[in-house]
Amino acid sequence: MDIVERFKGYDNESCWQYSIRLKNQESDLIETNLTEEETKSLRVTDFTFHFISKEDKETVKLIKGFIEKHEWLGKMSNYPTHLFVAKYKDIIAGVVIMDMPNAFSKLLGDKTKKIERLISRGACISWSPKNLASSLIMFSIKWMVQNTRYRVFTAYSDPEAKELGTIYQACNFHYLGQNSGASKQYKVDGKWVSDRYFRSRSVYKRISINNGIKWDDSWVDGDKILFDKIDPGIALEIRNLSKQYIQSCEVRTIPKKHKYVYILGQSKKETKSLNDEFKTLNPKLYKLPYPKERGKH
Secondary structure, eight states: OOHHHHHTTOOOSSOHHHHHHHHHHHHHHHHHTOOHHHHHTOOGGGOEEEEEOTTOHHHHHHHHHHHHHHSTTOSOOSSEEEEEEEEETTEEEEEEEEEOOSSOOOEEEETHHHHEEEEEEEEEOTTSOTTHHHHHHHHHHHHHHHHSSOOEEEEEEOGGGTOOOHHHHHTTOEEOOSOBSOSEEEEETTEEEOGGGGGSHHHHHHHHHHTTOOOOGGGEETTEEOGGGSOHHHHHHHHHHHHHHHHTSOEEEOOOBEEEEEEOOSSHHHHHHHHHHHHHHOTTTTTOOOOOOOSOO
């Protein structure tokens, strides 16, 4: 079901993610063969935390199914790079997914893109203890710092789903305000997408071919279109076709998202240095108060 349709009529005080947790309670117990009495006594220390290689196809498939059932967006992210799970015995009870950001920030200047990852997905099973999500997030961040070059970890909370980012607040993330993401979405084939969709390689290629433009794969480098390699007249025509496409779609206004960041180094010295740099470069963002009221502000 489309995200917008799922939200229609939802006016609970809690976030949409919590409503999914309540909905899944009965089936989660049945599927994991656990009793409610057993799960009520569980503590975070009863769980183990793991990095999962993308080569582990079997576990990756389980992670995908877990996200589809327990995460409010109901689907995997576009560019997952690092996967983490919390397990009770052999049961996956929590998942955190790191991605390449859709747009890199400059919170630590130009070097940020080399050391930034996005926490794109995260969910826990309905019977997990209260602090499992925050513990898994911190395990994931610390693993990344000790095993990769990444030091900056950004995350978003969507007011449309009545999210505040309470887990990020519990983990002492820096709050960066509610100014992130698109302000409009467009309906394509029954799904709502941002304007980035219309500038994607696949869309440029499809609208070009559909309008009689002979496509050349040398115009592409990965997901990027190399417009400087295209005849200027053809390049302008392709851009105009993309604009016409977006103008033909149904549009809706959406609230901006809350954004958070956690900065961590391999040592106390590195952590302090990075956070001092963040404070110096972003004086207006340093120590912003956490949001407390749910809704489309």
